[in-house]
Amino acid sequence: MAHRFLIKEIALQAGLGVATVDRVLNRRANVREHTRIRVEQAIKDLETQAVNLANSGRKLIFDVVVEAPARFSDEIKHALEGELALMLPTIVRPRFLLQETMTTHQVVDALRSIARRGTHGVVLKARDVPEIAETVAELQRDGIPVVTVVTDIPLSGRVAYAGLDNRAAGATAAYLLGLGLGPKPANVLVTMSDEHFRGEEEREISFRRALRKHHPQLRLLDASGGHGLDSPTEQRVCSVLNSDTEISAVYSMGGGNVAILRAIEAHQQTPVFFIGHDLDRDNVRLLREGKIQAILHHDLRQDLRSACHHVMQFHKLLPASSVAPSSSVVVVTPENIPDYIAKRFRD
Secondary structure, rough: OOOOOOOOOOHHHHOOOHHHHHHOOOOOOOHEEEEEEHHHHHHHHHHHHHHHHHHOEEEEEEEEEOOOOOOHHHHHHHHHHHHHHHHHHEEEEEEEEEEEOHHHHHHHHHHHHHHHHHOOEEEEEEOOHHHHHHHHHHHHHHOOOOEEOOOOHHHHHOOEOOOOHHHHHHHHHHHHHHHHHHHEEEEEEEOOOOOHHHHHHHHHHHHHHHHHHOOEEEEEEOOOOOOOOOOHHHHHHHHOOOOOEEEEEEEEEEOOOOHHHHHHOOOOOEEEEEEOOOOOHHHHHHHHHOOOOOOEEOOHHHHHHHHHHHHHOOOOOOOOOOOOOOOOOOOOOOOOOOHHHHHHHHO
């Protein structure tokens, strides 16, 4: 009996033992007729499945362009690779360009290079500046969908944004700090990596608005602009601290939390309350050590699943109703670190 499948595949499809299938395929004696029919039907079913997979399965190339500190871009890469096996029958092959800092010119050149060599879609984390927005629009006009993740470029013509609600995140941080600090006047240090990352800017605007409304006794000190990198972030924090400035709390919107704490501790201070973003290796360790009290977490795997689904829907491989939603803000404390994160970063 001619076939192109492994015996164990046929046995699994037929619900029979491997030895039984072997007897049928080699036309040995003492095989019942209904057993032979089951094996023949199993082979036909496998052939049909193979044809359907060949017809419906697609190979898509996704380009992932991220400007972020390595600790965060590594999380994006890990999250996306964890989702790829769930995309079957579509096979997604990612190409990564992950850099800690990129000039506007470098991002524009990278996107245009991707367009020239061809791609099915771009997943992009970049600053919201006119030159990048226009380049995204160029790709859209060429039929290449762009999905922004974590931080948005809303006037670029991108097909979708996949990421947390940054305004809700900023308001949540203000609520938590208000609870933690109480009614007395206090200084709160705030840091963004770069004001042109719209996600962080939205967090900051919402945070300031909520504090003005509900906690006007809290005074903000801004140490933004360190790109989330340790050395420049530490320098920015040191530049706003002096012997007369007591920091009661920190809201870190752009990372570099080890450096922020190092700078504050160098001034012989310990914040009462520290809120950060994202469960990377540094932040999980700081949570466990009690140096950070809360992390505003969003599920990167869900966000990247949503990004992939938007590209697939653009190519009519998914109905719009099947596109995964973006993640919600989750407050993580030392007591509720998700198991999969705790296991991954177990020292």
